Amino acid sequence: MGKEESFTRIIKENEGLIFKITTIYTENGQDQKDLYQEIVYQLWKSYDSFRNESKISTWMYRIALNTAIGQLKKSKKHSNKTGIDQVVLRQTESYDTEFENRLKMVYEQIHQLNILEKGLILLLLEGKKYGEIAEITGLSETNVGTRISRIKQKLKSRILKK
């Protein structure tokens, strides 16, 4: 299988993952689109250096999250915000408004976290074990555990305040 073929296959298999990262690290549709393209570009650029030393998902999360951090500097300057409702989920024929509202609430909670916490909660929600989260983030496993329980408390206290 050629380089282009294997790369596009990987991207197609993980397009949802990139979409989720771009949603939590941007605040409007244009920024999200830009970040999506930048992540795919960075993945392509580093594809040669990826030699199956780590799991493909670990490599993808690392590049995508690092790219998202590097893109943050521009987001605050944009004024043409389109609002979260347009980026939550790509709409289909069987569109569920109630689910969309719940999803919106989830994103609202995540958007209030800081850049590190956003990455950690994403990995946790993606079902990653503490060991893999530690490998992607560069934190120790114990540290990951501590921070995640802090995030849980943060989320809980926000609910109580509401």
Add this chain to the structure above:
Amino acid sequence: MDLEEIQTVWSEMTDQLEKQKKLTTELIMKMTQERYRTKFDKITFYETIGAVVCFVMALYLLVNINKLDTWYLMACGIFTIALLLILPVITLRLLGKIQRMNIVKNSFKETIVSYTKTKNQLLLMQRVGIYLSFVLMFTCLPVFSKIMNNKDLFLQGKIWLTYIPVMVIFLFLFTRWGYKCYKNITNSAENILKELET
């Protein structure tokens, strides 16, 4: 909404996204092309244009520096040239540092630390730049007046009587606003650094 509920909604969304595959091979390969990139290049583009304007002005002053015939005009001239050269170089270097971050080898933690530190330096630089540009307004006006019209503004008190008070009021209001914005951004950045470095 607790974490368990968030987890349920997240899983449901993941399932739905799986069913909504949208990317085509052509679109993916288009995204890998350099020319397809939009946002990243724009930032340095505007900064570079600004830097070129500053360098052209500095060059113009350098070529005409012999027209500054008193010590105070010469001092203002040298200060203006130095500022026009140094400020854009530092800003471009810091922007370049963010873009050169090794996103392949660095862990997420290292990227956040490096990004936050550079961003803080950039913000500090922008703040210093704002203050210095006010000083620049005082120094470049007499320098350009001398070079372009052969007039020594320091000998014409009337202009300074209106220019200085207006500038002081403007400076006071602008710096108060600038300090607030700066403090809010750096406070949150410092909190993350503290968290990561402990």
